[in-house]
Amino acid sequence: MISYLESHRKGFQKAAGIAGGLYLVRGYIHSRLEEAKEKIELERLAQDILLRRYEQTQEDVGYTVMALLSNLGEQILEEMDVEAVIGELQMMSNKSFLEGSESMSASVSSSISNSSALSTSGLQGWVDATGAQAHSPTGYSSSEETSSVTSGSFISNISTIESEPNSSSASVASLPSTSSDPTSSRSKAQLWNSVKLLTFTRTLTTIYSISLLTLLTLTQLTILARVKYVRAIKHMSSEEDQEAALEGELGMTNMLLMALKARFGIPQQPLLKTLLPSVHELLFAPADDEDMLENSLSNTTFETLSADYVTLSYYLLHIGWKNISTHIQSAVEEVLEGVSLKTRLSETDVHRLLKDMMQRVALEGLTASMLPNTEDMVRSVLVLGGRDDHDPYSPSQGAALSTSMDDLLSETRTLFSSYHFTEVLDTCVDWAVDSLMKSLEGEGRVFASGDAEAPRVRLASILPPLASWSRTSLLALPSELVDGILAKDETRTFSAWVWAKFELEV
Numbered sequence: 001m002i003s004y005l006e007s008h009r010k011g012f013q014k015a016a017g018i019a020g021g022l023y024l025v026r027g028y029i030h031s032r033l034e035e036a037k038e039k040i041e042l043e044r045l046a047q048d049i050l051l052r053r054y055e056q057t058q059e060d061v062g063y064t065v066m067a068l069l070s071n072l073g074e075q076i077l078e079e080m081d082v083e084a085v086i087g088e089l090q091m092m093s094n095k096s097f098l099e100g101s102e103s104m105s106a107s108v109s110s111s112i113s114n115s116s117a118l119s120t121s122g123l124q125g126w127v128d129a130t131g132a133q134a135h136s137p138t139g140y141s142s143s144e145e146t147s148s149v150t151s152g153s154f155i156s157n158i159s160t161i162e163s164e165p166n167s168s169s170a171s172v173a174s175l176p177s178t179s180s181d182p183t184s185s186r187s188k189a190q191l192w193n194s195v196k197l198l199t200f201t202r203t204l205t206t207i208y209s210i211s212l213l214t215l216l217t218l219t220q221l222t223i224l225a226r227v228k229y230v231r232a233i234k235h236m237s238s239e240e241d242q243e244a245a246l247e248g249e250l251g252m253t254n255m256l257l258m259a260l261k262a263r264f265g266i267p268q269q270p271l272l273k274t275l276l277p278s279v280h281e282l283l284f285a286p287a288d289d290e291d292m293l294e295n296s297l298s299n300t301t302f303e304t305l306s307a308d309y310v311t312l313s314y315y316l317l318h319i320g321w322k323n324i325s326t327h328i329q330s331a332v333e334e335v336l337e338g339v340s341l342k343t344r345l346s347e348t349d350v351h352r353l354l355k356d357m358m359q360r361v362a363l364e365g366l367t368a369s370m371l372p373n374t375e376d377m378v379r380s381v382l383v384l385g386g387r388d389d390h391d392p393y394s395p396s397q398g399a400a401l402s403t404s405m406d407d408l409l410s411e412t413r414t415l416f417s418s419y420h421f422t423e424v425l426d427t428c429v430d431w432a433v434d435s436l437m438k439s440l441e442g443e444g445r446v447f448a449s450g451d452a453e454a455p456r457v458r459l460a461s462i463l464p465p466l467a468s469w470s471r472t473s474l475l476a477l478p479s480e481l482v483d484g485i486l487a488k489d490e491t492r493t494f495s496a497w498v499w500a501k502f503e504l505e506v
Contacts, residue, residue, distance in 0.1 A: 050229070054499055057225045058486060061218045064310075065482050068217070072209060072317050073474030080202040080325070082195060082467045089191050192341055192460075199463045200332045203436070204357060205325040206470040207481075208366060209316075211428040212324070214485045215494075216313055216370050219415055222498045223408060224306050231302070308392050309408050312371055312378065314385035320369030331360035344456040347437065347447045354433055363425075367416045371409065378409070420494055427490040432481055439469050 335356045345353075372378045375393055382391065392405040415421055440446045446465055447455050473481045485491055 050499075053225055053229055054496065057221055057499075058492070058495065060225075061214070061221050062482065062486055064221065065214050065217050065486075066477055066479060068213060068313065068317060069210070069474065069479055069482065070477075072213060072321060075318070076202065076205060076209065076321065076325075076474055077471060079322070080198055080205065082198050082202060082463075085191055085195050085198060089188065089195075092188060092191070195463060196336060196339075196341060196459065197329070197332055199467050200336065200353075200357065201325060201329045203466045203470045204328045204332065204354070204361075205321065206473050207429055207432040207436070208324050208328065208361070209321045210473065210479070210481050211425060211432060211485060212320075212366060212370055213313070213316060214482055215421070215425060215428065215491070216316060218486070218491065218495055219412055219498060220310055220313065222495050223411065224309065226499055226501065228302070305392070305404050305408070308382060308387055308405060311382055311385040311387050312409075315372050315377075315381045316370050318384070319381075323369040324366060327361050327365045328357070331357045334360060339459065341458065341460040343459050345459055345462065346456045347440065349456075350440070350462060351433070351437055354436075358429065358433070363422060366425075367421075370416060371412060378405075415498065420497060424488075424490045424494045427488060428485045431484060431488060435481065435484060436466075436469055440465055 335353055339353075372381050379391055379393065382388065393402045440462070442448070446457055446462055473479065
């Protein structure tokens, strides 16, 4: 037996070597597979976390825009008060009726009374219907009854316009904010023309202002969420590096050296003092300037920066939208010049008029109205927005805060000037116009469905639903316009594109 083993010793050694090699290879493959499995699991977990953060940001954007929309809506409705001009027309009709009844016979007076009642009922019907729809979440739930009033009786007084001089150059901005001015010298034709221009201006201002406010809030909150996510990743990476350094200090090799030093009486420092230099170097020796800036931004500073950055939406809410309405007003006056209130239009004609107005609105004027352009303007907006004690450019706030604010503003302006933002803005505005046109369709509305030919209605009968739609879009909560814009694929893609930039920062 022994001789047999000796004679086959090399074979047994070879077999043992192969078996040992296979065992080591099996262990190596198993460890690699476990590492790959763990890596895949970590990547899946990271994707789930990133997706949850993304979805949470979308919800935060919706709630934030809803909270800001009421402030914007009140200003737009106050500055472009279509109903006030209608009230002025109503007062003029009532005044004419009173004057006529004093100087004419009973029979003539009765005739005038009937005519005035017809004219006034249309005006009052619009005011009442618009006010009622402002509190309705759908805006047109009772449109069948309302449309019968606004599309018929509203235009009963238009016949008097033809005898008045043309006043298409009347400025929308010069309209009175209330109807209580008894000294107004404007003619009825001028007032009707103002109603026409003001209604279209308010409608487009509503569309552009809500779209820009939604996209601005989406961009701001997405950038802040991304920055916070990057900070969390870097913090986790720093903790892992610290743990690796501590494990290295407490490894078997280091423990053996310490035991040998103790065996031969070599002086040594306590373990804590031995570890402190390496840990201190790891924590307080950043590799580059970007890490220094990241470390200098404490949690308190980051919260201050976030509050300042979000407060800049005050500019669009109180200043920027007025600049936007000015650009829109010029486009509306240019397109509607010479278009009479008695002109009969189809649904396609109305859509074409809106498109013509939108093409004349310069994109540069819109994006410039979203954020303040200079440091002085940023300071003023922060003061007006209630952040007067947090000047990011003040020396007392430190260089890190001012630099970070500049970086945020620079990135935001770059995004707003990009081709991607232009595309998503055009998509949102087009969708809002389509939503407006759908509100004019249906049984009992301006453009009734089911007709053999495309219905054509007077321009005057289109103004009431336009005014009601803008009021509902600004005041109704939840806002179907905001929800629709945030649900667009282009909007979500733009947000994901902004989110994806975190890969450049990690």
